[in-house]
Amino acid sequence: MSDFLLIKNGTCLIGEEAEVQNCDILIGDGQVLEIGDSLSFPTFKMSSGQAVSTINATGMLVCPGFIQTHVHLCQTLFRGSADDLELLDWLRKRIWPLEAAHTPQSLTISALLAVAEMIKGGTTAALTMETVNHTEAVFEAVQRTGFRAFIGKCMMDVGDGVPEALKERTKESLDESLRLMKRWNNRESLVQFCFAPRFAVSCSHELLQEVARLALENSVLVHTHASENLREVELVLNRTGMRNVDYLHSVGLTGNHVALAHCVHLSEEEKQLLAATKTHVLHCPSSNLKLASGIAPVCDLLKRGVNVSLGADGAPCNNRLDIFTEMRLAALLQKVSNGSEALPAKVAFKMATIAGARTLGMEKQLGSIEVGKKADLVLIKLNKPHTTPASDVISTLVYSATASDVDTVIVNGRVLMQGRQLFSIDEEKVVNLAKSEFKQLCARVGL
């Protein structure tokens, strides 16, 4: 039995082209049932016992839920613990030792903290990569929040400077991933499984080949990092004789079911390869700047027809999990070398919505407000000094609005936040537990 929700009098962004319409949206059974003027509850479809509620969206922008396609929920407790380092030092000196010290309890709190921050900032779905161990705890924690996520267990079976607790044998890594896949690979569920080999540097040829085979066989998404940093590209070149994306292609890890985070340093051939294979690129502008990785050739990739979506990456390399920051920065950064007309607000908005849905293989269900699509919606107050006058709402959303302007968040027809109050997560409790878990984590690492 489903509940009905009616959003009245909003300024709504409708369809893939996000056309501005003042209208009502009727939600039922987790989906958008109707879009139009003066809608009311469909009494003929209702049976007794079904709850109905109305949200007055007057003065608010109603837009599709934002989708972040590259996040590490497990790293949220490390926010502020790994500043001012470049990628490989950042991993070896801080992130890997901290990930190695995680317990199921600290991972649970880290994931809840991340999801709370993302919901409060209007993100309704994420593609994530967790750590090597205890990934089940993350699946279970996220499932309880009503948030939508594709979650991957990090796989790493080779590499220098990896702590003992993160070193896996190839078979162990595959077995644990398959075990999680069997439990969580349900297309109807809000929480789903993806394969997440960390990056070519810390994965054996055998592991990557096997992931490629299993992903195709089971129609599962693969989420990994590629060509983020020049030293990383050099390491892969020395080991394999190939550039990073060329190498991933050679093991079968390109295609419409493969999502590559970063892709900052690409050859002409690699760009062509990404376009030809329909491989998705996950752009993380804040992370690329903070780790001094470089500026990804996003305009060039978009011109070639590559699907590029957005993510905050992990809290220690950003240090926010905020899609508004990423949309704004994605647009601004491309203008540096491509001119002021490059990557306009509408393109940044699409990267944060429909392109994210495409990455997840869910463009028919997510990424825009349309009848029949899932009801993942965000209501944003645009009547504040910094968002006035909102004459062009997409421009206001991308260049002026901030995460704290988000008022209401709906995922799969369920209201997860209203009036900035979270309903599925006890915010105060999670913040306090995060502080104590962080202290204990530092004690275990000796930081």
Ligand SMILES: [Zn+2]
């Ligand atoms: Zn990452």
